[in-house]
Amino acid sequence: MGLIDLRSDTVTKPTEEMRQAMYKAEVGDDVYRDDPTVNRLEELVAREMGKEAALFVASGTMANQVAVMTHTQRGDEIILGEKSHIYINEVGGIAYLAGVQTALVTEIDGVMDAGAVEGKIRSENIHFPETSLICVENTHNKAGGRVIPLEAMKSIHDVGLRHGVPVHLDGARIYNAAAYLGVEAKEIARYCDTVNVCLSKGLCAPVGSVLAGSSEFVERARKYRKMLGGGMRQAGIIAAAGIIAVEKMSKRLSKDHENAFALANGLNSLEGVSVDIDKVQTNLIMVDFAGTGLNGVQVAERLKANRILINGSSESVVRFAVHYYIGEDEIQRTIQMVSRVIKE
Numbered sequence: 393m394g395l396i397d398l399r400s401d402t403v404t405k406p407t408e409e410m411r412q413a414m415y416k417a418e419v420g421d422d423v424y425r426d427d428p429t430v431n432r433l434e435e436l437v438a439r440e441m442g443k444e445a446a447l448f449v450a451s452g453t454m455a456n457q458v459a460v461m462t463h464t465q466r467g468d469e470i471i472l473g474e475k476s477h478i479y480i481n482e483v484g485g486i487a488y489l490a491g492v493q494t495a496l497v498t499e500i501d502g503v504m505d506a507g508a509v510e511g512k513i514r515s516e517n518i519h520f521p522e523t524s525l526i527c528v529e530n531t532h533n534k535a536g537g538r539v540i541p542l543e544a545m546k547s548i549h550d551v552g553l554r555h556g557v558p559v560h561l562d563g564a565r566i567y568n569a570a571a572y573l574g575v576e577a578k579e580i581a582r583y584c585d586t587v588n589v590c591l592s593k594g595l596c597a598p599v600g601s602v603l604a605g606s607s608e609f610v611e612r613a614r615k616y617r618k619m620l621g622g623g624m625r626q627a628g629i630i631a632a633a634g635i636i637a638v639e640k641m642s643k644r645l646s647k648d649h650e651n652a653f654a655l656a657n658g659l660n661s662l663e664g665v666s667v668d669i670d671k672v673q674t675n676l677i678m679v680d681f682a683g684t685g686l687n688g689v690q691v692a693e694r695l696k697a698n699r700i701l702i703n704g705s706s707e708s709v710v711r712f713a714v715h716y717y718i719g720e721d722e723i724q725r726t727i728q729m730v731s732r733v734i735k736e
């Protein structure tokens with residue numbers, strides 16, 4: 393029996409087609425902008441997002457950090473969700489690297505209320521920092537892959553426009569949001585100034601993210617990328633997989649969403665296990681084991697002994713991430729195995 397890895401969609405390995413493309417990729421020194429494959433990927437993502445330009449970076453974290461560094465000055469304040477990846481999961485980089493402080497907004501199902509965002513914008517006062525950025529996350533990871541509705545994206549963007557504050561979108565999973573909404577990704581990205589698109593989550597590329605925005609922004613961002621040691625050389629080797637991620641893998645994500653829904657339903661039918669089915673929209677599901685008397689670590693240990701991996705914590709809620717390598721068989725095996733281990 394093969395391993396079933398539901399810890400994250402980041403565990404996806406490159407497809408055979410990606411490996412072939414990587415092998416054959418035309419390359420050059422990207423610091424000199426000589427890598428035709430990187431250039432092609434950047435142009436592709438810029439077009440997909442409806443932006444003027446884009447920059448290939450090593451990771452989603454690097455894309456977000458470079459974005460915050462480029463949008464802000466040290467001592468500024470940025471507005472973001474209290475459960476956002478940038479705030480919780482990026483090692484305090486915005487404080488350490490960009491030197492900014494945070495104004496946090498509570499999200500409900502991943503969505504920040506535009507009025508609450510507006511309320512955090514600082515007025516002109518000698519005592520106050522400048523508000524120089526608003527960050528939005530779509531889909532929202534900690535909210536369990538929830539999609540931010542277009543109207544909510546627009547309302548927040550309108551706040552930014554009214555006050556001259558740019559909006560950065562952590563669109564690590566923007567293609568999942570687009571698949572759920574049935575729109576092109578640029579219909580989401582139109583409500584932000586800059587966007588981080590991850591290639592190495594559900595899209596299966598081995599490495600990389602792309603940060604898209606205006607040409608002027610990307611020029612400045614390029615320098616921050618270099619400062620962080622992210623000026624890569626023959627990066628076309630990895631960008632080649634990224635092109636397939638965007639052109640091909642982004643088109644099949646609805647299948648992952650269907651599978652996630654089936655998994656959610658199956659787990660929810662088990663005694664003591666509950667999933668709020670109405671909240672399942674994309675590939676991430678939040679499963680609550682409270683009724684079994686087990687916490688996440690205990691469930692994870694028992695499943696691991698049966699070759700199924702999840703990331704459990706001391707809490708009773710565990711995230712299950714569905715992706716390209718989790719098909720219907722893996723879903724059924726997972727439901728059966730969870731059913732068995734919670735009774736052990």
Ligand code: TLP
Pocket residue numbers: 399400401402450451452453454456477478481529531532533562564565590592601
């Ligand atoms: N998320 C990872 C972990 O870091 C938690 C995961 O397993 O989901 N934005 C969002 C919304 C993300 O979910 C992630 C990765 C990132 C940014 C950072 O991307 P990487 O891991 O490429 O730096």
